[in-house]
Amino acid sequence: MQAIVVMLTVAFIAFMLFQYVGDPVTNLLGQDATPEQREQLRHDLGLDASFPVQFARFVGNAVQGEFGLSLRQGRKVSTLIVERFPATLELSMAAAVIALGLGIPLGVIAALRRGRASSQLLMTLSLLGVSLPTFLIGILLILIFAVNLKWLPSFGRGEVLAFGSWTTGLLSLDGLKHLLLPAVTLSVFQLTLIMRLVRAEMLEVLRTDYIKFARARGLSNRAVYFGHALRNTLVPVITITGLQLGSLIAFAIITETVFQWPGMGLLFIQAVQFADIPVMAAYLCLISFIFVSINLLVDLLYFAVDPRLRVEGKAGGH
Amino acid sequence: MSRNPNPQPQAAAPSAWRRFFDGDLWHSYRSSPMAILASVIALVCVVCAVFAEFVAPHNPFDLSTLELMDSRLPPAWIEGGSGKYLLGTDDQGRDILSALMYGARISLLVGLASVLLSMLIGVGLGLLAGFAGGRVDGFIMRTCDVMLSFPSILVALLIDGVGRALFPHAHETLAFLVLIFAIALTGWVQYARTVRGSTMVERNKEYVQAARVIGVGPLRIMFKHVLPNVLGPVLVLATIQVASAIITEATLSFLGVGVPPTSPSLGTLIRVGNDFLFSGEWWITIWPGAMLVLIALSVNLLGDWLRDALNPRLR
Numbered sequence: 001m002q003a004i005v006v007m008l009t010v011a012f013i014a015f016m017l018f019q020y021v022g023d024p025v026t027n028l029l030g031q032d033a034t035p036e037q038r039e040q041l042r043h044d045l046g047l048d049a050s051f052p053v054q055f056a057r058f059v060g061n062a063v064q065g066e067f068g069l070s071l072r073q074g075r076k077v078s079t080l081i082v083e084r085f086p087a088t089l090e091l092s093m094a095a096a097v098i099a100l101g102l103g104i105p106l107g108v109i110a111a112l113r114r115g116r117a118s119s120q121l122l123m124t125l126s127l128l129g130v131s132l133p134t135f136l137i138g139i140l141l142i143l144i145f146a147v148n149l150k151w152l153p154s155f156g157r158g159e160v161l162a163f164g165s166w167t168t169g170l171l172s173l174d175g176l177k178h179l180l181l182p183a184v185t186l187s188v189f190q191l192t193l194i195m196r197l198v199r200a201e202m203l204e205v206l207r208t209d210y211i212k213f214a215r216a217r218g219l220s221n222r223a224v225y226f227g228h229a230l231r232n233t234l235v236p237v238i239t240i241t242g243l244q245l246g247s248l249i250a251f252a253i254i255t256e257t258v259f260q261w262p263g264m265g266l267l268f269i270q271a272v273q274f275a276d277i278p279v280m281a282a283y284l285c286l287i288s289f290i291f292v293s294i295n296l297l298v299d300l301l302y303f304a305v306d307p308r309l310r311v312e313g314k315a316g317g318h
Numbered sequence: 319m320s321r322n323p324n325p326q327p328q329a330a331a332p333s334a335w336r337r338f339f340d341g342d343l344w345h346s347y348r349s350s351p352m353a354i355l356a357s358v359i360a361l362v363c364v365v366c367a368v369f370a371e372f373v374a375p376h377n378p379f380d381l382s383t384l385e386l387m388d389s390r391l392p393p394a395w396i397e398g399g400s401g402k403y404l405l406g407t408d409d410q411g412r413d414i415l416s417a418l419m420y421g422a423r424i425s426l427l428v429g430l431a432s433v434l435l436s437m438l439i440g441v442g443l444g445l446l447a448g449f450a451g452g453r454v455d456g457f458i459m460r461t462c463d464v465m466l467s468f469p470s471i472l473v474a475l476l477i478d479g480v481g482r483a484l485f486p487h488a489h490e491t492l493a494f495l496v497l498i499f500a501i502a503l504t505g506w507v508q509y510a511r512t513v514r515g516s517t518m519v520e521r522n523k524e525y526v527q528a529a530r531v532i533g534v535g536p537l538r539i540m541f542k543h544v545l546p547n548v549l550g551p552v553l554v555l556a557t558i559q560v561a562s563a564i565i566t567e568a569t570l571s572f573l574g575v576g577v578p579p580t581s582p583s584l585g586t587l588i589r590v591g592n593d594f595l596f597s598g599e600w601w602i603t604i605w606p607g608a609m610l611v612l613i614a615l616s617v618n619l620l621g622d623w624l625r626d627a628l629n630p631r632l633r
Binding site: 006009127128130131132133134135136139140142143147243246247250251253254257258268269271272273275280284287288291292295 | 464467468469471472475476478479482561565568569572573574575588592595596600603604607610611614615618619622
């Protein structure tokens with residue numbers, strides 16, 4: 001229910017943008033068009049209909065992925081987005097894999113070696129990771145690996161293979177090389193987040209009775225830590241990671257600007273710079289759709305993972 | 319006099335400093351080297367930014383003093399650098415150290431102003447939600463939930479973008495206001511949630527009931543009696559938010575949608591310098607970046623310390 005309300009609110013905001021920000025007629029025809037031409041275009045675009053009709057039409061079009069023409073490029077917004085979407089998705093997924101793959105083990109290490117130098121170092125580094133803005137990390141990586149060492153390329157996607165409308169850079173060495181720096185840049189913030197979360201949860205779990213009991217039964221350290229403790233820390237980690245997936249796609253805006261990665265974020269930032277309302281509205285709707293579906297999915301997943309919720313749900317009569 | 323429900327103000331004023339230096343907070347500050355270091359760094363940055371006219375060796379905006387011959391000089395200790403420009407110069411021959419100080423002033427200004435604004439909005443709405451309860455509370459909290467599910471940078475970008483589209487040929491001050499407003503509107507949620515939580519606890523305490531019994535109005539109770547008691551966590555939050563507001567501002571400016579280019583903040587300096595990265599002039603972009611991190615890190619460390627010091631459970 002709440003998801004639908006949110007989507008409608010977002011659609012309404014996007015619609016209001018269309019309605020009251022700038023005049024698409026002037027934008028499309030220029031300053032010196034005749035009044036007849038204006039009237040004709042106004043009718044063609046459906047701008048003379050009443051407010052509720054226009055909103056209903058807008059939502060109908062939006063559901064079909066139709067957002068009209070980009071004011072700046074004069075092409076259909078839907079094609080622009082379809083072109084750019086694979087690049088952003090690939091980047092975000094790669095970043096998520098890096099963040100999880102490094103964040104969980106580092107968090108476990110930081111928890112198990114609490115108080116030792118290595119753990120202190122990790123925690124200090126993670127504070128640095130939170131304080132370093134994403135774009136600075138990108139610039140530093142470019143400076144080190146692209147300008148000074150000349151190991152990796154610093155902009156674009158490199159060689160991409162196309163399958164229909166889907167393009168991927170994962171299958172060629174060049175594409176992977178291009179992916180590495182942006183993906184690392186994007187993952188740093190999430191990595192520190194996951195690491196701190198895993199550490200905190202792990203410390204919490206290690207204090208519980210069943211861990212003490214597992215030790216008392218004489219289980220090896222490895223079995224206690226990885227068989228019992230880690231498994232129970234992962235539930236909140238899954239939730240947070242799921243919720244962060246959406247923000248990965250949003251933060252990709254910054255990374256894509258630094259690395260000139262041809263994804264949706266770059267499209268959006270150019271739209272903001274030039275006040276290209278249709279692109280902004282479409283991006284807004286798409287992003288909120290992704291967010292809302294992820295939230296929904298995580299809720300369902302939580303329900304599946306944690307049996308306690310199911311029991312409570314039945315008792316409370318939800 | 320004996321019926322005055324709030325007799326503290328008369329007694330507190332003269333000994334406030336004394337109490338502060340005898341108190342736990344000062345003790346905790348003195349025994350935390352991290353907090354001292356962080357506050358010294360932050361203080362130096364703030365002083366340099368506020369008194370940039372007097373501290374900076376050059377005035378980067380005074381065109382008559384710029385010499386194109388001096389453009390793109392490296393920092394003083396690198397071959398080719400000049401002692402006149404300690405951290406080097408940019409493409410227009412401006413002294414980077416001075417540009418940093420002026421840039422930090424704009425970054426700090428935008429950061430502080432937006433935190434102040436979001437604090438006002440958040441504390442106000444939080445008090446209202448916690449105090450009124452019911453539908454008002456439900457509405458404000460649902461709005462918070464929705465805002466929280468979107469990353470702040472996205473919301474700020476959007477508000478900024480709309481502001482830009484609404485006022486395409488905006489005056490410079492207006493651009494500043496839109497930016498501050500955009501950052502503030504992303505930050506208020508945290509305050510609202512915190513304040514609402516503590517207000518709901520305070521609301522049922524005896525002193526509030528006593529005030530109500532003797533006929534104090536709800537607005538007066540809210541601001542005079544409840545507000546001072548919920549401000550502790552707000553202070554911690556505000557400190558940390560200053561850092562994140564400064565970073566948000568820098569990010570927006572870096573993306574080219576932040577402060578107007580005529581008054582460059584640290585983010586703008588980084589963006590401009592980014593173009594020279596490939597020709598090997600790293601100092602144009604790295605110094606503003608380092609300054610930004612230094613400010614953000616020291617403020618974050620201070621916030622961390624303040625949180626621990628004010629939270630009795632962690633002692």
